[in-house]
Amino acid sequence: MSSIIPGRAVVTGASSGIGAVYADRLATRGHALLIVARRGDRLDALAARLRAQYGADVTTLVADLETSAGLAEVEAAVGNGQLSILVNNAGAGGLGSLAAVSADALERTIKLNIVALTRLSHAALARFREQGAGTLVNIASVMALAPSPSGAVYSGSKAYVLNFTRSLAFEYADTAVRVQAVMPGPIRTEFFTSQGLSDSIFPDSSFISADQLVDAALAGLDAGETVTIPSLENLATWDTIETARKAFMAEIGSGAVASRYRVG
Incomplete structure (x- = not known):
């Protein structure tokens, strides 16, 4: 990202x-x-600060990506004109036991975390193909690898984001289109409090700030990473997971039923 591709950067959940x-x-x-979000007053305040501080060219778009109309508006904006980068950051938690969360709330989480991210990625990649370059950043979560009794839909949706994004990275590996999945752990944001939960769900020592996360994610992007896990110190741990995944995929192609399932 050392050189700027002509066009706007779009950030959702901004x-x-x-x-x-x-x-x-x-x-x-x-x-x-x-910059896109539901809260127009906050968007306007952020845009004013960025213009004053950096002389930035900033446009705001108030839209709710959980609604068909809001998503269509943002999708059209992403597909209209030159686009340098899309950061699919907007997401919902939907935390709590499945029995304690309404079906409508679960559907809203799926619409935001999966449907909106997928459609916006599709629109952005269409623009990038026409332009010959561009960058797609999808915010996943370490919960993609952590099935949780209080976050079935959230964990499942982030597993989708991770596999979806990595698959796209393979598709575009030989092009000038960059694709990155970012996997935050616990971050000091409004994520928990907005759902009526306490940050104490994780120990204090496990949190990093949003500033630290984004700076690390951009450093990972600059370094050419497809998957960036900002709070993972030992990269060998991820390499171990990847090695096991590849071994698993190789082994299931044996063409034989495992001995433990054979009868007689």
Whole structure:
């Protein structure tokens, strides 16, 4: 990302937390911005600050990606004109036992975390193919690898984001289109409090700030990473997971039923 592809950078969920920091950092890198969120007052405040602080070219779009109309509006904006980077940051937690969460709430989480991210990725990649270059960043979560009794839909949706994004990275590996999955652990944002939960679900020592996350994610992008896990110190741990995954895929192609399932 040392050179700027002509066009806007689009950041969803930009009114606070990770999205707001991405908008700030991309503005410092010289990108024009389209920032998207539901809370217009916060978007306007962020846009005013970025213009005053960096002289940034910032446009705001108030939209709810959980609704068909809101998603269609953002999808059209992503597909209209030159696009340098899309950061699919908007997401919902939907935390709690499945029995304690309404089916409608679960569907809203799926619409935001999976449907909106997929459609916006599709629109962005269409633009990138026409342009010959571009960058797609999808915010997944370490919960993609952590099935949870209090986060079945959240964990499942982030597993989708991880596999979806990695698959796209393989598809576009031989092109000038960059694809990155970012996997945050616990971050000091409004993520928990917005759902009526306490940050104490994790120990204090396990949190990093949104600023630290985004700076690490951009460093990973600059380094050419497809998957960036900002709080993972020992990269060999990820390599072990990848080695086991490849061994698993090789072994299941044996063409034979495992001995433990054979009768007689």
